[in-house]
Amino acid sequence: MSKAVVLRWGHRHRDERLTTHVALTARALGASGLILTDVKDERIKKTIDEVVSKWGGPFFFKMGVSWKAALRDWRAKDGLVVHLTAYGENIQVGDVIQRVKETGKDILVIVGSQKVPSEFFSPEISDFNIAIGNQPHSECASLAVFLDRLFKGKIKKFEDAVLQIIPQKHGKKVISKVKPK
Numbered sequence: 075m076s077k078a079v080v081l082r083w084g085h086r087h088r089d090e091r092l093t094t095h096v097a098l099t100a101r102a103l104g105a106s107g108l109i110l111t112d113v114k115d116e117r118i119k120k121t122i123d124e125v126v127s128k129w130g131g132p133f134f135f136k137m138g139v140s141w142k143a144a145l146r147d148w149r150a151k152d153g154l155v156v157h158l159t160a161y162g163e164n165i166q167v168g169d170v171i172q173r174v175k176e177t178g179k180d181i182l183v184i185v186g187s188q189k190v191p192s193e194f195f196s197p198e199i200s201d202f203n204i205a206i207g208n209q210p211h212s213e214c215a216s217l218a219v220f221l222d223r224l225f226k227g228k229i230k231k232f233e234d235a236v237l238q239i240i241p242q243k244h245g246k247k248v249i250s251k252v253k254p255k
Contacts, residue, residue, distance in 0.1 A: 076154075076175070076177075076178060076179055076180050076181055077105075077106045077180045077181070078100075078104065078105045078106065078180070078181045078182075078183055078221065078224060078225075079105060079106050079107050079108070079109065079148075079180070079181070079182050079183070080096065080097075080100040080105050080107070080108045080109070080182075080183045080185060080217065081108075081109045081111060081141065081144055081145075081182055081183065081184045081185070082096055082097075082108060082109065082110045082111065082185055082187065083111050083112075083141050083184055083185070083186050083187065083190060083194075084186050084187035084188040084189075084190065085110055085111075085112075085113050085115065085187050089187045090115060090117060090118060092187070092212075092213075092214060093110065093115070093118055093187065094118050094121055094122070095214045096108070096185060096213060096214050096217060097118065097121075097122050097135060098122075098125065099214050099217050099218050099221070100133075100217060100221070101122075101125065101126070101131075101133040102230070103217075103218060103221035103222055103225065103230070104221055104224070104225040104228070104230045105133070105183070105221060106132070106133065106134065107133055107134035107135060107136065108122070108133075108134075108135050108136070109136045109137070109139055109144050110135070110136070110137035110138070110139075111137075111139055111140065111141035111144055112138070112139075112140060112141055113137065113138065114137045114138040115137060118135075118137075119135055119137060122135045123135070127236070128235070128236050128237050129232060129235050129236075129237055129238075130232025130233055130234050130235030130236075130238075131232060131233060131234065132233065144182075145182070145199065148182045151180070152179060153179055153180045153181065153182055154174065154177050154179040154180065154181045154182070154201050154202070155181075155182045155184065155199060155200050155201050155202075156174060156181055156182070156183050156184065156200065156201065156202045156204055156220070157184040157190075157194050157195065157199070157200035157202065157203045157204070158183060158184065158185050158204055158205075158206070158213065158216040158217060158220055159186075159190070159194075159195070159203050159204070159205060160205050160206075160207075160208055160209060160210055160211060161195070161203065161205060161208070162202070162203030162204045162205040163202065163203065163204055163205060164205050164206075164207065164208055165204055165205065165206055165219065165220065165223060166206070166207060170202060170204055171204075171220075171223045171224065173202070174202055174204075174224070175224070177201075181224070183217065183220065183221075184199075184200065185213040185214075185216065185217050186213060187213065204220065206219045206220065235251070236250060236251055236252075237249070237250055237251075238251070
């Protein structure tokens with residue numbers, strides 16, 4: 075299975091909570107990492123580093139990278155670019171997810187925060203423009219649906235987790251393991 079990395083475009087400091095949720099969703103649903111383009115937000119980095127330290131990884135978080143440089147580097151490695159947008163091919167009624175998988179390539183998933191430049195829709199930037207329902211929606215929700223379909227709902231195994239949730243019908247159970255030194 076190919077790996078997926080999320081590129082978060084257009085983060086504004088008022089988006090801190092949502093960008094954090096995009097990173098948490100990416101990690102929990104199987105992405106290998108997140109690139110926060112064009113800005114640095116140390117609070118988000120600290121939160122994600124703490125989650126990975128407690129709940130396991132691997133999951134990387136890069137920030138301050140130009141989106142153009144990130145795309146250029148991804149393309150240089152023959153990676154595929156998927157842009158999640160309400161205006162793309164509908165994931166629910168077509169075969170777009172199958173066509174993405176058939177490429178066998180690693181996937182860079184673009185999720186915006188604010189209105190994305192029109193060039194993101196072009197074949198020079200995006201190999202696929204994919205929509206979840208062709209209605210306005212949250213980038214976090216579209217990322218969750220996309221990754222769930224991409225990885226067929228498989229639960230990722232996290233290494234070096236100190237905390238682990240034990241699924242329960244009722245109540246909450248978390249076990250804590252001591253990390254080897």
